[in-house]
Amino acid sequence: FGQSNHATYDPHTGDISKGYCNGERTQARLGSFTTWNNKRGFEIVSGANIRLENQTHMDHDFSAFEIFTAKGPYGEDGPGIYNTIIVGHSEISDLTEGKENACTPGAINLPITGYTL
Numbered sequence: 001f002g003q004s005n006h007a008t009y010d011p012h013t014g015d016i017s018k019g020y021c022n023g024e025r026t027q028a029r030l031g032s033f034t035t036w037n038n039k040r041g042f043e044i045v046s047g048a049n050i051r052l053e054n055q056t057h058m059d060h061d062f063s064a065f066e067i068f069t070a071k072g073p074y075g076e077d078g079p080g081i082y083n084t085i086i087v088g089h090s091e092i093s094d095l096t097e098g099k100e101n102a103c104t105p106g107a108i109n110l111p112i113t114g115y116t117l
């Protein structure tokens with residue numbers, strides 16, 4: 001996996017004095033990275049209000065994004081995928097032994113509700 005989150009990630013605005021989980025739900029922004037030649041580029045098993053942005057995913061075995069559960073509002077303030085490039089087959093794969101004919105079969109796998117593209 002390029003980036004994988006198997007634990008529940010639910011960001012809040014809490015602080016050390018009252019506890020980090022006791023604040024208001026806030027948006028986490030994760031981005032500015034590239035993944036290549038993984039099973040999945042980015043996986044979230046359980047997450048809330050995670051915005052994925054400015055990413056490039058190339059030549060994965062299953063998908064660029066695999067999101068199983070998501071919570072939060074639709075739109076700019078909620079969970080979503082923004083400014084992202086997904087490459088199913090690149091010239092790098094042509095130069096990689098055993099990957100010459102490979103292509104990412106699914107770009108994005110999302111839950112039925114909860115994510116903005």
